[in-house]
Amino acid sequence: MKIAAIQHAIxxxxxxxxxxxxxxxxxxxxxxxxxxxxxxxxFACGFSMNTExxxxxxxxxxxxxxxxxxxxxRCWIAGSMPIRTRAAQAxxxxxxxxxxxxxxxxxxxxxxxxxxAGEHERYEAGTTRMTFEIHGVxxxxxxxxxxxxxxxxxxxxxxxxxxxxVANWPDKRxxxxxALLRAxxxxxxxxxxxxxxxxxxxxxxxxxxxxxxxxxxxxxARNRGxxxxxxxxxxxxxxxxxxTRFPFLQDR
Numbered sequence: 061m062k063i064a065a066i067q068h069a070i071x072x073x074x075x076x077x078x079x080x081x082x083x084x085x086x087x088x089x090x091x092x093x094x095x096x097x098x099x100x101x102x103f104a105c106g107f108s109m110n111t112e113x114x115x116x117x118x119x120x121x122x123x124x125x126x127x128x129x130x131x132x133x134r135c136w137i138a139g140s141m142p143i144r145t146r147a148a149q150a151x152x153x154x155x156x157x158x159x160x161x162x163x164x165x166x167x168x169x170x171x172x173x174x175x176x177a178g179e180h181e182r183y184e185a186g187t188t189r190m191t192f193e194i195h196g197v198x199x200x201x202x203x204x205x206x207x208x209x210x211x212x213x214x215x216x217x218x219x220x221x222x223x224x225x226v227a228n229w230p231d232k233r234x235x236x237x238x239a240l241l242r243a244x245x246x247x248x249x250x251x252x253x254x255x256x257x258x259x260x261x262x263x264x265x266x267x268x269x270x271x272x273x274x275x276x277x278x279x280x281a282r283n284r285g286x287x288x289x290x291x292x293x294x295x296x297x298x299x300x301x302x303x304t305r306f307p308f309l310q311d312r
Contacts, residue, residue, distance in 0.1 A: 063222075073110065079125050100228060141155060173185050202224070217309055237269055268285060274302075
């Protein structure tokens with residue numbers, strides 16, 4: 061499966077502007093053969109705590125954009141957004157959706173809100189870990205701060221070929237992001253696709269460092285600083301080959 065990771069600058073709390081800017085980028089990624097296109101965390105609004113203004117229901121414009129683009133381009137598209145499933149829900153979840161070409165959908169709610177920035181006060185924590193399959197590749201999704209909790213990745217390792225991690229990870233801690241992405245690939249003998257934003261938003265600067273890392277920890281694609289799209293062929297066979305050569309998981 062060919063995966064595209066879109067590293068883009070997010071217009072702050074302006075979904076319509078982000079949709080307009082992303083539409084041709086998504087089309088270009090699909091034109092280059094991407095089967096799954098992954099966008100950064102909060103791709104339509106930025107990592108904002110202003111949930112009263114930005115949170116949507118599942119019939120809102122952001123999820124509609126993902127569904128429509130996936131159907132039109134005949135591929136899978138993933139991106140996270142603030143979602144209130146029920147009208148009476150006090151706090152939204154930071155939810156990562158994978159939308160397929162025929163209306164298929166998978167949803168993961170961020171398990172670890174970033175309390176350092178007060179996310180736990182504005183967003184509800186998810187409770188369910190999940191793994192699903194796209195084009196024969198078993199995918200386990202996580203969102204940003206989840207990356208710091210190795211146990212979450214370990215728990216799903218045996219049934220995972222590829223971890224997808226979307227983020228708004230600021231430049232001042234970019235070395236943590238890069239080190240942790242690579243560590244998760246090495247210790248779990250799995251692909252890791254880490255997709256971060258660039259630009260400024262909410263008083264922070266982001267410089268990407270998006271990366272696609274193979275099951276041996278080799279970085280096959282990476283970019284810092286600008287808007288770009290990274291590509292890699294991600295396969296279960298590469299995972300199985302690596303785990304056969306290095307049967308480390310059995311010793312946990």
